[in-house]
Amino acid sequence: MNRPKPKLSRIAETLGVSVATVSNALSGKGRVSPELVERIRATAAELGYVPSVAGRALRTGRSGVLGLVLPNIANPLFPQIAQAIEHAAAGAGYGVLIANSRGEISTQTEAIGRLIERGVDGIVIVPRRGTRIVEAGCPIAVIDSPSTPGNTVSADHWEGGRRMGAHLRELGHRNVLLIGNNTTSNVQSDRIGGLKAGLGPNAATETLWIERLEAAGGAGCPLGLVEKVRGGVTAIATLSDLTALRALTELQGAGISVPDTVSVTGFDDLIWSSVVTPRLTTMRMDMGSIAEIAVTALVDAIEGDRRGNGGEETSGPVSAPISKVPMELVIRQSTGVAGVGSLKAKNRTEGELAS
Amino acid sequence: MNRPKPKLSRIAETLGVSVATVSNALSGKGRVSPELVERIRATAAELGYVPSVAGRALRTGRSGVLGLVLPNIANPLFPQIAQAIEHAAAGAGYGVLIANSRGEISTQTEAIGRLIERGVDGIVIVPRRGTRIVEAGCPIAVIDSPSTPGNTVSADHWEGGRRMGAHLRELGHRNVLLIGNNTTSNVQSDRIGGLKAGLGPNAATETLWIERLEAAGGAGCPLGLVEKVRGGVTAIATLSDLTALRALTELQGAGISVPDTVSVTGFDDLIWSSVVTPRLTTMRMDMGSIAEIAVTALVDAIEGDRRGNGGEETSGPVSAPISKVPMELVIRQSTGVAGVGSLKAKNRTEGELAS
DNA sequence: CTGAAAGCGCTTACAG
DNA sequence: CTGAAAGCGCTTACAG
Numbered sequence A, B: 001m002n003r004p005k006p007k008l009s010r011i012a013e014t015l016g017v018s019v020a021t022v023s024n025a026l027s028g029k030g031r032v033s034p035e036l037v038e039r040i041r042a043t044a045a046e047l048g049y050v051p052s053v054a055g056r057a058l059r060t061g062r063s064g065v066l067g068l069v070l071p072n073i074a075n076p077l078f079p080q081i082a083q084a085i086e087h088a089a090a091g092a093g094y095g096v097l098i099a100n101s102r103g104e105i106s107t108q109t110e111a112i113g114r115l116i117e118r119g120v121d122g123i124v125i126v127p128r129r130g131t132r133i134v135e136a137g138c139p140i141a142v143i144d145s146p147s148t149p150g151n152t153v154s155a156d157h158w159e160g161g162r163r164m165g166a167h168l169r170e171l172g173h174r175n176v177l178l179i180g181n182n183t184t185s186n187v188q189s190d191r192i193g194g195l196k197a198g199l200g201p202n203a204a205t206e207t208l209w210i211e212r213l214e215a216a217g218g219a220g221c222p223l224g225l226v227e228k229v230r231g232g233v234t235a236i237a238t239l240s241d242l243t244a245l246r247a248l249t250e251l252q253g254a255g256i257s258v259p260d261t262v263s264v265t266g267f268d269d270l271i272w273s274s275v276v277t278p279r280l281t282t283m284r285m286d287m288g289s290i291a292e293i294a295v296t297a298l299v300d301a302i303e304g305d306r307r308g309n310g311g312e313e314t315s316g317p318v319s320a321p322i323s324k325v326p327m328e329l330v331i332r333q334s335t336g337v338a339g340v341g342s343l344k345a346k347n348r349t350e351g352e353l354a355s
Numbered sequence C, D: 001c002t003g004a005a006a007g008c009g010c011t012t013a014c015a016g
Helices: A008-015 A019-027 A034-047 A053-060 A078-091 A105-117 A157-170 A186-199 A210-217 A225-230 A241-253 A287-307 A350-354 B008-015 B019-027 B034-047 B053-060 B078-091 B105-117 B157-170 B186-199 B210-217 B225-230 B241-253 B287-307 B350-354
Strands: A065-070 A095-100 A122-125 A139-142 A175-180 A204-209 A235-238 A263-265 A282-284 A328-330 B065-070 B095-100 B122-125 B139-142 B175-180 B204-209 B235-238 B263-265 B282-284 B328-330
Touching: A008 A019, A008 A034, A019 A034, A053 B053, A065 A078, A065 A105, A078 A095, A078 A287, A078 B078, A078 B095, A095 A105, A095 B078, A105 A122, A122 A287, A139 A287, A157 A186, A157 A235, A157 A263, A157 A282, A157 A328, A175 A186, A175 A241, A186 A204, A204 A210, A225 A241, A235 A241, A241 A263, A241 B241, B008 B019, B008 B034, B019 B034, B065 B078, B065 B105, B078 B095, B078 B287, B095 B105, B105 B122, B122 B287, B139 B287, B157 B186, B157 B235, B157 B263, B157 B282, B157 B328, B175 B186, B175 B241, B186 B204, B204 B210, B225 B241, B235 B241, B241 B263
Parallel strands: A065 A095, A065 A122, A122 A139, A175 A204, A175 A235, A235 A263, B065 B095, B065 B122, B122 B139, B175 B204, B175 B235, B235 B263
Antiparallel strands: A095 B095, A282 A328, B282 B328
């Protein structure tokens, strides 16, 4: 295994042709005779030729790598996003370099800087809430929410909220508790706005913000849901499956039945949502499409530079033909018709487990 | 923003010195007079000089990038791993390129191939279970389990299991249900072995494998835990917090109290474990240390090549001074003394919520 | 302590 | 259709 990696010139020597011809044949660009192309291809394969990315990058000025900046890699949504972006990028011939903002705004800037230093051709960023990325020295695809200025593409969070609200309204819920994390996220305000619209003018809603509750009660503190249910709430619509899970277990731990006494909904279809009891009704993003659109927009900007405006660098947020991707309502067992169970009928029979 | 990026020669021209001197000054390698170094540094900073990774890579033969291959990016443990590796790599001056095996063994090989093509200097791999990576053309750090041949570093899963088992034994549990995912994972067999050892010879154990249950009952099917509890099980020790969550909600959904009637434990301290009710007792890996050790071993192999054996490439699994990193037992509310609650005392009082 | 020169592997006009 | 040559930006012996 100590043979040096074959390079273009090895193939050229082996065949007695020039490196230029080999390069042209392999890239399919230059006009090389079909027979020669065939021989060159065969020899390259035989020798196990792998082009040097460094050589190519130096010559073309492009690295073939995209950066991915996330607000917090620990976010449970991260796997979905990373997987989708990686897949879309690989399909377009790009690699993906990860960076972590660790939730802090200064780190986000640093992360972008490190990616630039590494020579990425473009960046996909899910911005920390409240941040606005304007400049970065390379094209940027922003995935946040349609109401964020500079947003490239994202799920249609408002419409997702509306449809979830409508689902609950149709089940007869008129007294609904909304739970979000923080008030400063565009994604969350879109979802809340949509939920209220979907629930309609006849529903009473109250909104709880976890960030505030925890500021007082500490991380992981109880949300006080039992009282809310006693107070007449028949459905709890959360803005994340993590919150939904928290609500579900808090209720169950107190002997309150979901969905018989109270329905619970989430957002994002996170990993556990389909395996907990009862499975969570949620609203799923189409991360595959979002990633595809973001990466395509980025690649267009990157490769368009070369062809189009003679070296003029597109830098900063790019736009995409479609900026709102529909969400998909996933109805599972955690939602049911309002008023089926009362607070007294606390226990579910074992039979229900079998369904 | 249309100024071309300054390169080494720009600095050299500005100062009227040679590019060699600038390079030496900036890298701190050559013997350049302190004053000149200072002036060069200042000019570089002023011009906003960012070295070209392509140029450097082409010349040095190293890309400064590590690849990260995961069995399945959708794995809930992925965020922890990716974050830790990214952090350790950044500390060592390396970037991290992600690749996804999507759970398939052929894809794992392809993923490695793509990373090699991208010119990574080394690869961190969490192998798909049952796989053994021997060759890849570059140094590899394998993170799996101490009982996997070729393993570079990992958590001490067996000892983690033993301590969890001991914790349950100390709480008086003698009839314990173990739940794993699949029988072919070294990590899982280590954990199971440790659990049994920790529970001691006086405990009766039975092991359930989710993969088998789901082969019959479908994904997300009930685990039949109520019957097990009726049969006398007082504790359920799972090999993952995802399974623990599944068990917890299945029990709570059936009106069985955790931990009064039955204790539940997990592994890995996943994101939700500290916010569900009751919070999950779990065993946490020290991903920071694991990542640090893996990256250091890789970097030693990569950079040692240059200094040491004159171009001889280390290729394949590298070894590390420490290969087993201790796990940390996190005791929370999901475990309690055996026999406190009976199956009849199903409901927890609201007061418990406040704790 | 400083500089001139070679060369890493590739692609791209350009000439033939 | 094919080839000779330049050059992307850097680092590294080597010479002075």
